[in-house]
Amino acid sequence: MRDSWNLFPRACASGIFFTAWELPSNKEPSAGCRGWAAFFLFPPPACGTRRNHAIERMNSMGKLLTVGSLTAREGEKVQGMVEIPGGSIQLPVTLVNGVRPGKTLLITSGVHGGEYVGIQAAIETAASLQPEEVQGQVILVHPANPNAFYQRVSYINPGDGKNLNRSFPGDPNGTQTERMAHFIATQMVDQADFCVDLHGGDLHEELSSYAIYSDASTPENMAVSLEAARQLTVRYIHKSAATGGLYGCSALRGIPGILIERGCRGLWTPQEVADYREDLCRLMRHLGILPGTNAPAPSPVEFQYSKVLRAPKDGCWYPMASPGDWIAPGQKLGELRDCFGNLLFEAVAQEEGMLLYRIVSLAVNEGSPLCSYVLL
Numbered sequence: 001m002r003d004s005w006n007l008f009p010r011a012c013a014s015g016i017f018f019t020a021w022e023l024p025s026n027k028e029p030s031a032g033c034r035g036w037a038a039f040f041l042f043p044p045p046a047c048g049t050r051r052n053h054a055i056e057r058m059n060s061m062g063k064l065l066t067v068g069s070l071t072a073r074e075g076e077k078v079q080g081m082v083e084i085p086g087g088s089i090q091l092p093v094t095l096v097n098g099v100r101p102g103k104t105l106l107i108t109s110g111v112h113g114g115e116y117v118g119i120q121a122a123i124e125t126a127a128s129l130q131p132e133e134v135q136g137q138v139i140l141v142h143p144a145n146p147n148a149f150y151q152r153v154s155y156i157n158p159g160d161g162k163n164l165n166r167s168f169p170g171d172p173n174g175t176q177t178e179r180m181a182h183f184i185a186t187q188m189v190d191q192a193d194f195c196v197d198l199h200g201g202d203l204h205e206e207l208s209s210y211a212i213y214s215d216a217s218t219p220e221n222m223a224v225s226l227e228a229a230r231q232l233t234v235r236y237i238h239k240s241a242a243t244g245g246l247y248g249c250s251a252l253r254g255i256p257g258i259l260i261e262r263g264c265r266g267l268w269t270p271q272e273v274a275d276y277r278e279d280l281c282r283l284m285r286h287l288g289i290l291p292g293t294n295a296p297a298p299s300p301v302e303f304q305y306s307k308v309l310r311a312p313k314d315g316c317w318y319p320m321a322s323p324g325d326w327i328a329p330g331q332k333l334g335e336l337r338d339c340f341g342n343l344l345f346e347a348v349a350q351e352e353g354m355l356l357y358r359i360v361s362l363a364v365n366e367g368s369p370l371c372s373y374v375l376l
């Protein structure tokens with residue numbers, strides 16, 4: 001096929017006492033109250049147990065926020081490297097456990113290691129966010145794919161050649177990328193009320209800012225995700241049926257989420273990072289995690305699904321449309337030629353839409369994207 005839809009491999013009494021406490025307490029604001037109620041209704045046995053000690057610690061320290069080996073008590077911020085089970089890789093993680101109860105937000109960046117604007121926005125947000133201003137909890141990963149980041153590799157983790165954005169929900173016994181995906185899904189996504197995954201154009205991509213939400217969830221969760229995307233200052237929104245990425249994974253697990261794209265070409269500027277950070281602040285205000293209300297902003301233009309045109313073979317790519325261009329059915333979006341200049345393939349739009357992103361490297365390899373457009 002000359003093109004393909006963007007459908008990548010795509011959701012006794014003391015027993016009651018412990019069950020109440022072991023619910024992911026940040027899934028609902030009232031879960032902590034349930035724990036307390038169960039405590040008084042069914043006091044623990046007199047003899048000491050490991051669980052009793054853990055509960056006593058929680059009673060004295062408030063709600064805990066834990067990811068792997070890191071734990072932040074209520075009102076505390078903790079930063080550190082977290083080991084992925086199976087060894088050989090650690091992720092930089094920040095936990096901000098607010099002074100008041102509220103929703104839990106997961107902010108991931110650098111799933112693709114060359115998407116610097118989102119990574120720097122997460123680094124700066126992790127450095128500046130303080131528990132005193134937070135109502136709820138925030139988990140930040142910056143970046144989620146450190147091998148790709150430090151080795152400046154597009155799309156994949158050079159540790160095993162796999163794309164983390166196609167690997168969720170992962171496998172605890174799999175390759176490095178699959179273990180990373182499983183750790184993020186089970187240790188982070190599963191305790192979040194909302195997930196935002198910060199992307200951008202990779203080292204060889206060019207795009208305008210946009211947000212994506214998944215259709216792989218309930219209508220209610222889709223509505224929550226779309227409403228959150230509408231709070232941003234990005235230019236476009238569209239939906240996707242893909243489930244291998246983090247926002248698709250969260251949708252399948254019943255947790256709303258979005259992916260944001262800002263920046264491209266392996267570049268980043270302070271203004272682009274500031275714009276990304278403002279998106280995060282607007283999202284946190286919308287979720288009630290930060291105080292205040294969002295100032296009115298131009299609404300992003302909303303589209304349906306996207307369509308990706310891929311290279312049928314290795315070659316040299318000559319794009320003929322730019323991000324933001326309106327395109328008509330039959331319009332040529334670029335040419336693929338061999339190293340002698342012979343035409344290999346014409347990328348032609350089949351429908352009316354708008355060009356979302358394009359590849360800007362001269363070299364492309366078989367099967368990789370050339371450009372993508374979104375449909376009205």
Ligand SMILES: [Zn+2]
Binds near residue numbers: 111112115165199
């Ligand atoms: Zn990406």
